[in-house]
Amino acid sequence: xxxxxxxxxxxxxxxxxxxxxxxxxxxxxxxxxxxxxxxQAGDRxxxxxxxxxxxxxxxxxxxxxxxxNPVRTVNENFLSLQLDPSIIHDGWLDFxxxxxxxxxxxGLSPAFLRFGGKRTDFLQFQNLRNPAKSRGGPGPDYYLKxxxxxxxRSDVALDKQKGCKIAQHPDVMLELQREKxxxxxxxxxxEQFSNTYSNxxxxxxxxxxxxxxxxxxxxxxxxxxxxxxxxxQPIRIYSRASLYGPNIGRPRKNVIALLDGFMKVAGSTVDAxxxxxxxxxxxxxxxxxxxxxxxxxxxxxQIRKIQKVVNTYTPGKKIWLEGVVxxxxxxxxxxxxSYAAGFLWLNTLGMLANQGIDVVIRHSFFDxxxxxxxxxxxxxxxxxxxxxLYKRLIGPKVLAVHVAGLQxxxxxxxxxxxxxxxxxxxxxxxxxxxxxxxxxxxxxxxxRSRKKIKLAGTLRDKLVHQYLLQPYGQxxxxxxxxxxxxxxxxxxxxxxxxELKPRPLRAGRTLVIPPVTMGFYVVKNVNALACRYR
Numbered sequence: 068x069x070x071x072x073x074x075x076x077x078x079x080x081x082x083x084x085x086x087x088x089x090x091x092x093x094x095x096x097x098x099x100x101x102x103x104x105x106x107q108a109g110d111r112x113x114x115x116x117x118x119x120x121x122x123x124x125x126x127x128x129x130x131x132x133x134x135x136n137p138v139r140t141v142n143e144n145f146l147s148l149q150l151d152p153s154i155i156h157d158g159w160l161d162f163x164x165x166x167x168x169x170x171x172x173x174g175l176s177p178a179f180l181r182f183g184g185k186r187t188d189f190l191q192f193q194n195l196r197n198p199a200k201s202r203g204g205p206g207p208d209y210y211l212k213x214x215x216x217x218x219x220r221s222d223v224a225l226d227k228q229k230g231c232k233i234a235q236h237p238d239v240m241l242e243l244q245r246e247k248x249x250x251x252x253x254x255x256x257x258e259q260f261s262n263t264y265s266n267x268x269x270x271x272x273x274x275x276x277x278x279x280x281x282x283x284x285x286x287x288x289x290x291x292x293x294x295x296x297x298x299x300q301p302i303r304i305y306s307r308a309s310l311y312g313p314n315i316g317r318p319r320k321n322v323i324a325l326l327d328g329f330m331k332v333a334g335s336t337v338d339a340x341x342x343x344x345x346x347x348x349x350x351x352x353x354x355x356x357x358x359x360x361x362x363x364x365x366x367x368x369q370i371r372k373i374q375k376v377v378n379t380y381t382p383g384k385k386i387w388l389e390g391v392v393x394x395x396x397x398x399x400x401x402x403x404x405s406y407a408a409g410f411l412w413l414n415t416l417g418m419l420a421n422q423g424i425d426v427v428i429r430h431s432f433f434d435x436x437x438x439x440x441x442x443x444x445x446x447x448x449x450x451x452x453x454x455x456l457y458k459r460l461i462g463p464k465v466l467a468v469h470v471a472g473l474q475x476x477x478x479x480x481x482x483x484x485x486x487x488x489x490x491x492x493x494x495x496x497x498x499x500x501x502x503x504x505x506x507x508x509x510x511x512x513x514x515r516s517r518k519k520i521k522l523a524g525t526l527r528d529k530l531v532h533q534y535l536l537q538p539y540g541q542x543x544x545x546x547x548x549x550x551x552x553x554x555x556x557x558x559x560x561x562x563x564x565x566e567l568k569p570r571p572l573r574a575g576r577t578l579v580i581p582p583v584t585m586g587f588y589v590v591k592n593v594n595a596l597a598c599r600y601r
């Protein structure tokens with residue numbers, strides 16, 4: 068790999084002396100500029116420094132990727148989804164069959180779907196198709212049938228009045244659904260729950276003491292999992308069912324102790340070890356918090372703690388991040404569902420795959436707080452479009468990235484935290500727009516200035532397709548709408564997903580990454596050995 072880092076250099080003007088005879092004052096000022104920037108390397112906002120006349124700043128980053136062997140291979144369903152049981156409580160369960168919602172979900176396939184969350188411990192399961200009938204009253208099936216009949220009658224009425232199909236009026240359809248949901252709300256509560264609960268925290272094992280007034284240690288939880296496995300095995304349809312756990316919270320001291328006890332007893336019983344991660348817990352959140360590299364790096368330390376315990380008892384056991392949110396308590400309105408939150412989400416995907424986590428489950432796909440991908444109007448939010456691009460372009464094989472000119476020189480007592488983050492994967496082999504052997508980079512630029520990247524080595528002089536994702540509208544980083552290569556992303560009128568069109572860049576062109584943005588870059592026809600075969 069070649070290393071190149073060009074520092075500010077003197078550029079002669081028409082009325083200047085030759086470079087070798089540059090005035091001593093200009094040389095001194097150039098040196099002062101370099102020292103000032105170096106001394107402020109840890110600051111987010113560089114001090115304003117005057118530049119000498121005729122000086123042009125030129126910073127170049129060289130990027131190469133190891134293409135012979137992948138450093139990691141994650142699950143084909145790496146990016147997966149979660150539905151929170153609150154959709155039952157809130158009367159939205161019946162609308163999961165909505166054509167629009169199904170289309171949005173299909174765009175993120177293949178994926179695992181986890182049904183769980185804060186109300187899981189309060190769901191009651193009965194071995195009756197319609198338990199309400201046994202009590203003499205109408206049950207959810209009755210109300211669902213009436214709901215379907217109402218929609219059909221409404222369709223006919225609209226057709227007669229306006230001579231058009233309901234598919235052309237998604238807003239009217241959604242309004243009918245919401246009206247019916249409001250009518251069904253109390254009924255569903257009565258039929259599905261024996262009691263009501265409010266403002267419940269996530270039911271992780273280490274929170275049982277808070278939730279139920281009792282504690283469950285790791286060893287006992289492990290024994291419970293073994294017992295559950297023994298109960299499932301004699302049942303034909305569950306004999307080969309996978310078992311995942313213990314779904315712990317943030318790996319602090321008491322949680323690590325719980326995981327250690329669990330792995331010692333039941334490490335070989337589970338098919339994958341699971342935990343949950345929340346970036347910001349109970350704090351006042353500002354938009355700039357989502358750009359802090361210190362916050363982005365908290366996940367890496369948690370991964371290492373989990374891996375250390377797991378590898379002590381079951382080396383090589385798969386680990387899943389079974390629930391990730393930006394902020395606790397359902398997220399923060401106008402922030403957790405904004406473009407700014409995408410920096411955390413995309414960095415999470417890159418960091419997890421790079422450190423060998425097999426699956427990450429996004430909490431939640433629909434209708435839970437403000438951390439969801441799709442809002443209650445069935446509109447995709449910025450993180451949805453980010454996830455859709457990831458699914459379309461990123462394959463499971465992770466490649467090593469080599470850069471020059473990115474990191475500053477280490478200083479004693481200072482941790483280098485990169486504001487320019489680059490990840491590389493083999494391009495998704497299901498994407499027929501690209502031949503096998505292509506590589507996809509995804510880049511996060513948290514700097515307030517643009518960055519220039521020159522592809523080197525095996526990537527040199529290759530054609531590149533750019534998918535640059537930026538906020539759309541006047542709200543900037545708080546926007547809930549995004550644009551791809553300058554074009555706003557919205558669903559098509561017929562309820563289908565839009566075509567994700569790349570911007571072709573000519574071979575050998577330097578990549579210019581705008582400030583505070585993120586994007587995907589497919590390097591075509593690299594013929595990478597690691598990417599030519601599954």
